[in-house]
Amino acid sequence: MLSDFSLKFQAEEQPERPLWRAIQSTEILHFVRSLLLAYDVIGVQKKRGRLVLDSLQDAADLVLEFPPAVHSPKKFLFPHWDQLFRFKLDENILLEAETAAPPRIIFGMHPCDLHAVKILDDCLFEGETDSSYRAKREATLLIGVDCTPDEFCFCTSLGTDRIAEGFDLFLHKRDGHYLIQTGSERGRKLLQDHAPETYDGPEESPLPLQVKQCDNKIKFPFESLPNLLEDAYDDKIWQELGHRCLGCGSCTLLCPTCYCFNVQDKLEISMQEGQRIRTWDSCQFDQFAQVANGNNFRSSQADRQRHRFFRKYKYLWEKHQRTACVGCGRCRRECLSEIEPVTVLNQMFADSPQPAETRPGSEYQPQMAQIIDVEQLSEKDRLFRLRLPQSIDFTPGSFMQISVFGLGEAPFSIASAPDGGNEIELMVRKAGTLTQALHRSRKGDSIGLRGPFGSGYPLASMHGKDLLLVAGGRGLLAIRSLLQAALADRHNFGRITLLCGARDIEALVFPEDLLDWHRSELLDCRIAVKDPDNSWGIPSLDISYLFKDLDIDPQRTIAAVSGPPEMYRQVNPLLFRMGLAEENLYLNLERHMKCGLGKCGKCQINNIYVCECGPIFPYSAIKHLGEAIER
Amino acid sequence: MKMKVGLFDFAGCEGCQLTVMNLEDQLLQVLQHIELVEFRELMTETAEQIDIAFVEGSICRPGDRQRLKQIRQRSKVLVALGSCADNGGVNALGSDRTPEVLRQQVYANDLPHLYTETPQPLSAVVKVDYRVPGCPIDGQEFLAILQALLLQQQPELPAFAVCVECKLAEYPCSFDYGQVCLGPVTRAGCRAICIDGGGHCRGCRGLIDNPRTSPYHRILEQHGLTVEEILDQYRTFNVSEKAP
Structure with a gap:
């Protein structure tokens, strides 16, 4: 979900067309000097013999060609020690909001780290926008720069080696100089104001999307990651990782997209005032999932490693349709136990039971x-x-x-x-x-x-409840499956009532079953047929008449209604009038499910793929969808 | 009513008390909230009743046990200050031989005024309520623990390892330089000051609650180190503690 803010970033700030200009190293130096007068410029520089990303004092210190081992810019957008507010313990407790972030430029971010910012945006602008992150994000301009992957990088496997947007400016290395590309209106303005000669220089022809080469590769399409993990929850590999892991948390601290945090109060020595701060936390730490009574919901290191992988490659994929890993390799580069995501994923894939899935088109091949x-x-x-x-x-x-x-x-x-x-x-x-x-x-x-x-009726959650099953015409197919399952496990359900309607006797599917159920003591089965010339001698009625003397306890009833949409328009109001809750009514919204894989779009109801999320839906989940049951 | 706080010392280098004194301005600010009733390095007064006693040093001389028990009796809360008090510290290094042999080896003479027993942590003699680990202690951690006690909170030490502080400060890993490092199993809170200074971690703050022994041993082997070599390092500060 995009918030207003990220929409603003992506839509309003996108210039009509990127500008491309040649820029020499000396011009970059002048550019940075000019920027230093107005901004806190963050860049890679040598400090005590090491390359680190930090505030620049002198433009000449800026290093533009640096290895991927340099730590990520996360620390400037989502710092380890972030004051949320200050408080004073006067007679009335006084709160002071965090002041705005300083105008800042991160000069030199590799494509993977620019992708990582998109993931932070996804997570931190979703729902309640994180205003502290937002303040820093809004006040910070991002300038990308080319990189050379090392043996730990696997960005090419995740598509994060290349980037077309998500930066304000990008520097592409050419022979002896750079090409600078604008990526936003803010970036264009920055170039115009602080490097006017470059800005006014001749138009250069745009480069194609720059693709890198990595030897470290995930050996299958990364789109299969969520499914691979889905089937690997109980894989033995988590125990192996649990035995290897030190629990030191380096992987998550170094990850450019990990942002889980702790919130604490820090009192000044005066004990009269203090600050509420947040600090990076790690799902790899012992106490991360521990609650007040000492219970720990991820008590083993195996659980924690699994959580880390699931969050990176499955949970956040399902929320935001991209992996929360950008393949920067930092977690492996500084892991003493050499836990390498690529090796883990490839091994898991090799051990997974369906090697056929790698064959193109195999998901369409029937058995x-x-x-x-x-x-x-x-x-x-x-x-x-x-x-x-x-x-x-x-x-x-x-x-x-x-x-x-x-x-x-x-x-x-x-x-x-x-x-x-x-x-x-x-x-x-x-x-x-x-x-x-x-x-x-x-x-x-x-x-x-x-x-x-597809996803059907949640049988287990219906245990202990009365079932009211309403089937119209061929809608009885799904209801039969549900009823047979309930009858096979009869003691787990309360009263079972089946109301079945059809146009005429010929339209009744499973006539023998219906007669059996009608005679059975195990359920109350009532049938209505519209056609007056029916040979069964049952009154010719519309299905809604079966509700007339129906006695249900709405508090303990789950209704499953399966039939054509006109039946839903007729039956749903009757059920709600009886006091049934919306989440206790399940509808069957079958459409033309062609591929079954959530791809072809033929079964789509507004934004939902029936073949993936349905065809059985609780009414509460689909009532807002205009295409669900309305005419 | 201000809390009465005392500092006491047994065998040690007094570096932890000095760390407290070096807090200077911050210490003066703290004095607005506490009444300092006993601190040999600063004052001559003594006190009958103490709310919080910080005790430095290990227990090894005749009479130490009795004096420590008296301090415990006078104090509501007793806090071990620094490695020597916490787990014996470097004082306990010679505990693999008898005090007599040690004395002969070091001084080659029998000097009665140097008679000691094998140094022990405070907890071998009295109940210790809380601890400020490290050799020496970290001044800011001392302040935070004191502050928690003044607010009647449970003082908390970091539960994670020194590696965290290296990563946050972006220090290069000692193992990359072929140095033995106890950082992966040692409690953080020192801001990895030794690694910052170009050294490696010798574990002066003691083990984390849940040290991952078997992966740690595997890493040592990969770096061509034996467990005995790492134990030598570990024993510098932790003779009386179980090895990782």
């Missing part, structure tokens, strides 16, 4: 499943029982993609309950060519399957 039974449910509907090569784990409401080679692929709700085995049931209604072809399949044939996809 073959055998038809072990075919049941004719009605004239148009057939139920296929399929056996997969391995067991299948899913939540009721998930779906599979069935392939018929030559005709394509289509999504089908899983109609059976998850039972930990390798068999599932899919109902196919004969309609188009693909479903007709499926109807021609016989027991013993093989068909292509991909999945399971």
Whole structure:
């Protein structure tokens, strides 16, 4: 999520077109001299024999070609010791806000560190903007400079070796001189005011995006990192790292994007006044996740290393769609135990069970499943029982993609309950060519399957509750899966009520099951059919009539409603009138889920991919989406 | 009512007391909040009742035990000041041989006025409530601990290792220079002053609560060091403590 501030940075401050000018070393010297009159200029310089990033006193001290080992500029944007406010312990406690940050220029930041600032922006402007960071960020101009990766850098694996925006100026090294590129209006103005001769110099042709070379490489596309970690929560590698790690916290302190902090009060010696400060903390420290009674929620070093990797490559990816690692290599460069993220990730990848995923397009390749039974449910509907090569784990409401080679692929709700085995049931209604072809399949044939996809009903959180299941037409497919799961575990649920409606008797799927459920003592099953000429002799009613004498306890009921949108428009208000909470109503928002991978966009409801986040949603999560159930 | 504070000393170089005196202006400011009732380096007065006693030095001479017990009796809170008081410090270095042998080796004569027992930390004799570690102590840490006690808070020492302070100050790692360093297992709070001075950490502030022994040993081996070599370093200040 971008705050107003970062929008301002990215939209308003972006100049129409970057300027490109040649700048000689002597001009850079004059430029820095001029800047020193107006700004605190931070640059790499030699101090006590070491290259460090610090306030420049003399422009001649500035080093522009420096190794990636120099510590990151985080310390100037998010310092280790940051005063939040001062207080005075008079009769009335007096608070003084932190004064504004000094106007500052960081002259010489490698592309990875510029990317790191974007990550800090993501994290610290999200939600409640961190005003102390904001003050420094607004008062600081960033000037990028080319770098040469060393053996620990792996920026090329993360795409952070190159940068097109996120700086005010950037210096590209050429033979014997530099090309300076503007990246913002502030940067353009800075060049105009402090290096007017360069600014007025001839236009140079823009360079293509500068790409680096690193020998240290992640051997798979970095986009797979969140999924890789998802499956590696219990990997043995965390124990290995836990045994190697000293817990010294150097990795997080040196990381240009780690910003977790502690807040403390520091009293002056007078004990009459003091400051509330924040200092860098580290998830690698013993007490980081410890609470007042002594419990520690990440008690082993293995837990802490895992947390670090998950935060870098998964948690923040899921929030901001980029890794919180920029491949600068600082964590490894100064780690006495030589814990190297690239080695860890590559090893994890090599140990991961799906090497097929590396093959381009493999996520679209179905596996073959055998038809072990075919049941004719009605004239148009057939139920296929399929056996997969391995067991299948899913939540009721998930779906599979069935392939018929030559005709394509289509999504089908899983109609059976998850039972930990390798068999599932899919109902196919004969309609188009693909479903007709499926109807021609016989027991013993093989068909292509991909999945399971999607997120279904959270069964465990429904334990102990009454279930009110409302199905319209083919909406019964997902409901059947849920009901079968609940009946298999009957003692864990309270009352179960199934209300099922359809246009006519032919539109009722699973008629035999419905009759069984109607007769069963385990649930209350009521059926309504609109068509007056129905052969079952049940009253011809709209589904809303089934609610008339319905007696539910809204406090302990979870409702799962699955059917066409017009049914939701009709049924939802009835449920809310009965006192059901919005978060206790689950809707099935199936769309045309083509790829199942959250990519193709066909199933998208406003900004949400149904195939990833649904198709089962709590009403509270989708009520703000205009495309969800409105006409 | 100002808290009554006393400073006491046993066997040691008095460097920790000097560190307190060197606080100068800050010490004068502190005097607005405490009543200094006993401090041999500064004054001749003594006191019957003490709220906070800071005790420097290790216990080794005849009569030390009795005097320490009396200080404990007079004091509400007793704080070990510096390595010698905290864990025996460098005084305890010779504890691998008897005091008689040591005396012969050092002085080659039997000098009765130099009779000592093996130096021990305060905690071997009395209950120690809190400690200010280090050889010498860090003056600012002393002030922070005193301040916490005046506010009746639990004084807290950093729980992390000296490595943190090296990284924050951007000092190069001693291991990169082939030097044995106890920084990875030693409690921070010294601002890595020895590494800043071009040296390495000898562990004067004692171990962190949870030293990672096995990765540390592996690192020593990788740098061609034996555990015995690092123990030699470690024993400089921590003879009486369990090794990392």
